[in-house]
Amino acid sequence: xxxxxxxxxxxxxxxxxxxxxxxxxxxxxxxxxxxxxxxxxxxxxxxxxxxxxxxxxxxxxxxxxxxxx
Numbered sequence: 661x662x663x664x665x666x667x668x669x670x671x672x673x674x675x676x677x678x679x680x681x682x683x684x685x686x687x688x689x690x691x692x693x694x695x696x697x698x699x700x701x702x703x704x705x706x707x708x709x710x711x712x713x714x715x716x717x718x719x720x721x722x723x724x725x726x727x728x729x
Contacts, residue, residue, distance in 0.1 A: 664683070671678040671686075711717055 664680075668678070668680055668683050671683050675682070705712070706718060709718075
């Protein structure tokens, strides 16, 4: 994440002892929560049979490989 040093700098503005580990430990519960919720949303989306996007289905259908020269 390109903004991570900026986040660490803002954290150090309020707590001089804050560093990379402090920011990561603070953000870890949020990351795990977002991962679980988005995974559940994807499962619900799949069970409802909704497409993943415009003109996109749930399954990937590969095309035939190109002929050998």
